[in-house]
Amino acid sequence: MADVDRRKRMKIEDSKIKGTLVLTNHHSVSSLKDEFFGRRVLLQLVSAFPSESTVIILAIEGRGVRGKLGKETHLNWLNTFITRSTKGDSTFELDFDPDDDIGVPGAFLIINRHHKEFYLKTLTLTNVPNVGRLHFVCNSWVYPEEHYTKRYRVFFSNQTYLPGETPEGLRHYREEELDELRGDGTGKREEWDRVYDYDVYNDLSQPEKGSELVRPIFGGSIDHPYPRRCRTGRPLSDTDPRMESRIGILHSLEIYVPKDERFSDLKMADVYAYGLKLVSQGLLPGFESVWDKISDEIVSGLEHILNHKFEGVSSNKFNEFSSFKDVLNLYEGGLPVPKSNVLEGLRAKIPSEFIRELLRSDGEHLSKFPLPKVIEVDRSAWRSDEEFGREMLAGICPVVIRRLQKFPVTSELDPVKFGNQNSRITEDHIRDQMDGFSVHEAIKNNRLFILDHHDPLMPYLRGINETGTKTYATRTILFLQNNSTLKPIAIELSLPHPNGEEAGVISTVHTPASHGAKGTIWLLAKAYANVNDSGYHQLVCHWLHTHASIEPFIIATNRQLSVLHPIHKLLHPHFRDTMNINALSRQTLINAGGLLEKTVFPDKYSLAMSCNMYKKWDFTKQALPADLIDRGMAVEDPNSPHGVRLVIEDYPFAVDGLEIWSAIKSWVQDYVFIYYKNDEDIQNDNELKNWWDEVRTKGHGDLKDADWWPKMHTREELIQSCTIIIWVASALHAAVNFGQYPYGGYLPNRPAMSRRLLPEPGTPDYEELETDPEKAFLKTVTPQLQSILGISLIEVLSRHSADEVYLGERDTPEWTADKQALEAFARFGSNLERIENKIEEMNLDKKLLNRTGPAQMPYTLLYPRSDIGLTGRGIPNSVSI
Known part of the structure; x- marks a missing residue:
């Protein structure tokens, strides 16, 4: 009889579903024991396919169809085996009592009935009837039950389903989870909330501290359109009820974002x-x-x-710095x-x-700072015209230069409001610099290029020059030499006319010189162009075009695409840490009086300038091939591997970028084709439709009526849109971010502001241009204290953290159960390894002069992988810093 009972118990034991739960919290094993002892965490498996009898009962009771719940399993110290890893993870072994009617679990519910939150990483089930093994990727904070309306959290297995293919037992939970994430748009958000919602940028000002710390509200108006940011629900300011109140600087890391979006x-x-x-x-x-x-x-x-x-x-x-040697002391002493x-x-x-x-x-x-790579080999190469031109193709901001297609250069500013803003550069200024070409011939042969910061800056320049900054709006003309390097041949420096905006501008044109006062003026003219480019890069190319423009996609994805949705699984790793870094930026960097206003030349006009450029933002032109064509840097070529042919073949950002772009697009296409067999599948996907409608009408609502938005009716539109999102969040951000310290950590090479205009002939300052050119240069650009602050800031922004996940990688290998998707992702990783090898080979090719330049600094910003720290390489999956 005892043997029969033992065999019966063994049979029951063998039929149990085994579970391994991995979680993390901030406490020691002993405190973990105290927390769980007598205070339970409850789990229940949810059937993916409810039995017919269950469906009938729920229908009679008027309840939505949902999977049958398995028997409760409690997580506590007495009946659970626990191991503790060196990473701070705790592993619990669980047994789920067999239930003949539950079938295949597709989700599980968890209720936290003790007083502390914990981070739930994964649940793995084995011995599942007819399946064997099931894996649940959770990666989410679970707070005590009183913080949730339903008192429980639901987590789904790593299966993938389009909405119409969702197993009946999971459909209710899928919809319920999205409702929870959308919230009701009211109330102050607390740390345990999981709500994703939109708001305008009305949280940058401090009106209670005076008018100097008041900025416009960005977003929600014709004058100041802007992408939306995450809603915090903080109370409005008592001083100005249009503005959201701010939290103290010491609490900056506590600014609300949904808890799962917070840094590890x-x-x-x-x-x-x-x-x-x-x-x-x-x-x-x-x-x-x-x-x-x-x-x-x-x-x-x-x-x-x-x-x-x-x-x-x-x-x-x-x-003050008195010499370039003084600047070098920042790194050497x-x-x-x-x-x-x-x-x-x-x-x-x-x-x-x-x-x-x-x-x-x-x-x-x-x-003391690390030595920037731009002066690592040669301390003076940055001063050369060739290095100045090369960095427009392979520097911090290689996304602004355009091919010059019309001469003289004209302005698009309203002549009624701003007068004549057209360029004063004539053929006489540049004729002797073009190797015998006329301007017409040079344009026809794709030899002339321009870095044009005149129009973006001029509307704000009068106000900017009333702050501590004194600068010009610049246009820089460059000539493409036979060796594929760019030579600057004229720089125009423009100021608002003293008689008012309608009177236009006053301009001077400067051409290359190497000696005396004119040589120093030419070096300063390049510095003023770099000051313009530095501010535009930071505020538009970096902040607006990557950080700010991606956030609405993150919010919409979490609100409208279930974690079961294939597009959610595709995009999710490319959103990691972005909402948190953006929230921190609103608190300390882009706010009124923040670090960016202190370190870049537009000062209090910084966000206004980026806001003005958002009016011209076009989602479809964020695709690299479209951007290159728009700037005249490439032409369509169906016979090219990437569909475009570069005008400058040795354009490192574009060469490497097109390889990365094509690899991303190939991966996205392979992935999308797994789940959508035809265009009709796209049109029948309600979650996808709601997602795209919300991106357009809410997240980027100020541009909702633009005619360039994809309709999202075809697989090609979905592939192109997802490729753009991934490109912007990963490679584009890497290209404009992680080179900041390697190139800009040496401020003379990349000054962020200027504080005086060119001296007039006959003055002592003008004489100093000839007698002490280094001192004259350094008295013009960023002063020492702000240099230290600016260098410190970009050193932080240029570093890779220890937990970074790079393009072609995932933070968990079991992010999906779909074998085809895993195989396609492995091909993507192999493609990226091939690209890495190709980049290394090109950087060793002495014929490709723009790959390293006079500074002997290889272009590695689009090399996919990196080590920790200040490397000048690596493409993280997301805008994570």
Whole structure:
């Protein structure tokens, strides 16, 4: 009898579904034991295919059809085996009692009945009847049940279903989950909320601190259109009820985004560390506001530092660089920091060990930086005209240069409002610089190119020059030489006419020179062009075209596409960390008085300038081939592997970019074809339709009536749109972000602002152009203190974190159960490895002069993989920094 009972128990045990649950929390194993002891976490499996009898009962009771729930399984210390990994993960082994009527589980419910949240990573089921093994990728925070309307969270297996193919048992939960993520559009969002919703950029101002910290509301108007950002629901300002109130700077990392969009613990640690380094190195004006909870004594000490009252170091010496050697000291020696009672007080008061280390006891090297790659081999190559031109093709911002197709250059600004803004550059200025070509011949032979920042800047220039900045709107004409390098041949510097906007501009045209005052003026003219390009890059090419434009797609995807949807699975890794970094940017970088306004020349007009450029944003032209054609840098060529032929064959960004673009598009096409057999499948997908309608009418609602939006009726439209989204979030962002420190960390090469105009002949300042050109140059561009702050900022922005996931990789190998999709993704990875090898080969090809240039700096910004840190290479999956 005992043997019969034992065999019966063994049979029951053998029939149980086995589960392995992996979670992470912030506590030790002993505290984890205390939390779970006597306080349960409950799990129930959900049948994907409810029995016919279940369907009938639910219909009679008036309830929607949903899968049958299995028996409850409790997660607690007494009946669960636990292991703890070095990564902080806890693994629980579970048994689910057999239920003959549940069939194949397609989801599970989990209820957290203890008082702390935990991060649920995965659940793996084995011994599942007729299936064997099922995997659930969760990667989500689970809060105590009182924070959820339904009291439970639902997680689906890694199967993929179009809406119309969803198993009947999961349909209700699929729709219910999307309702939860959409929310009701009301109330202040709390840390445990999972709601994705839209709002305008009305959270950048601080009206209670005065008019100087008030900016327009960006988004929701004809004058100031903008992509939407994540709604936080914070209370409106008492001073100006149009504006959302802001949180204190010390709480910047707490700004609301849905909890699952927040940085991982590892990434958060990096952000803290980089942020502290930024603050300590930058010594930014207003530093005390960052530490508004530190004692008055410490603030006083910081003011002491900011006022540069260093022992034995003159104020003037600290404020100004006198020579390029002074600049190099930032990398080779660091700025001297005084040994003083003030610093000793800081070390004693500030609790962070990290800060204590930065404020070293030897009083040295507070502001020492890594050597930027642009001066690693040759300290003076940046000054050459060839390197200046090369960086428009293979530098931080290789996406603005255009082929010149009309001469003289004309302006698109309204002549009624702005007068005559057309260029004053004539053929006489450039004839001797074009190797015997006339302008007509050079244009016909695709020899002339332009970096034109005149029109974007001119509407704001009068106001900008009333701030601490003094600069020009620039146009730079370049000639393509026989060796495929670009030579700048004229730079136009323009100012608003002193008689008013309607009077047009006053302009001077400068041509290459290498000696005397004219040689210094030519170097300064290139610097002014770089100042324009630096601001436009940061505010438009970087922030607007990647960070801001992608956020509406993230919000719409989570609101309208279920995690079961194939397009959600395709796009999800390309949205990682973006909402969190954007929220942090609104809090500290792009806000009124924020770091960008302090370090780029448009100052308080920064976001307004990007807003004006958003009026010209066209989603379809974010595709690399379309962008190159639009800028005249390529022409259509159906016989080319990428469908376009480059006008400059040695254009490293475009050459590498087209390889990456084609690899992404091939992967997306393979993936889409798995799930959509024809165009009718696209048209029958309601989730897809709602997603695209919301992207257009809400996320980018200010441009909803533009005629360029894809209709999303065909597979080709879906493939092209998803390829654009992935390209922008991964490769385009990498190309305009991770080169910031390698190229721009040496400020003379890439000044972010200028603070005086060209001196007039006959003045002492003009004489200095000839007698002390380095000092004259450095007195014109970014001053020392703001240089340190700017360099510190771009050093942070250019680093890869320890938990980065790169293009062609996923954070879990079991992101889908579909074998065809996994095989297609493996092909994508192989394609990227091939591209890496090709990039390495091209960078060794001495005939391709633009690959390395005079600075001997190989172009690696579109090399897919990278190590941790400041590498100048690597394409993360997403806009993650």
